[in-house]
Amino acid sequence: MLCYCYLCNEYSGLQYFCEDCTKIRRYIQLFKKRPIQILDRILSRPEDKQHSKELIEIKKDIQEKEENLQASLNEYPNKDQVLQELKKRIQKN
Numbered sequence: 001m002l003c004y005c006y007l008c009n010e011y012s013g014l015q016y017f018c019e020d021c022t023k024i025r026r027y028i029q030l031f032k033k034r035p036i037q038i039l040d041r042i043l044s045r046p047e048d049k050q051h052s053k054e055l056i057e058i059k060k061d062i063q064e065k066e067e068n069l070q071a072s073l074n075e076y077p078n079k080d081q082v083l084q085e086l087k088k089r090i091q092k093n
């Protein structure tokens with residue numbers, strides 16, 4: 001029997017959800033509200049402004065990770081050196 005995705009109505013083989021919607025479900029399970037917040041913030045904008053908003057979201061994620069890293073590095077004596085090296089690696093990418 002052919003199945004169509006419960007979410008987007010695309011053909012999904014023998015699954016309730018297609019491959020893309022399965023991936024979306026997995027992101028929601030892992031990150032809770034964050035995927036929806038990102039989609040709301042980016043897709044509700046005109047297409048030409050979406051790219052810059054994506055960059056802002058990526059920078060926000062990097063900043064949040066840096067802050068978390070900084071908090072976890074407070075226990076180590078050479079934390080400043082480690083943090084500088086990580087920042088250089090991030091800037092290269």
Ligand SMILES: [Zn+2]
Pocket residue numbers: 005006007008009010017018019020021022
């Ligand atoms: Zn789907």
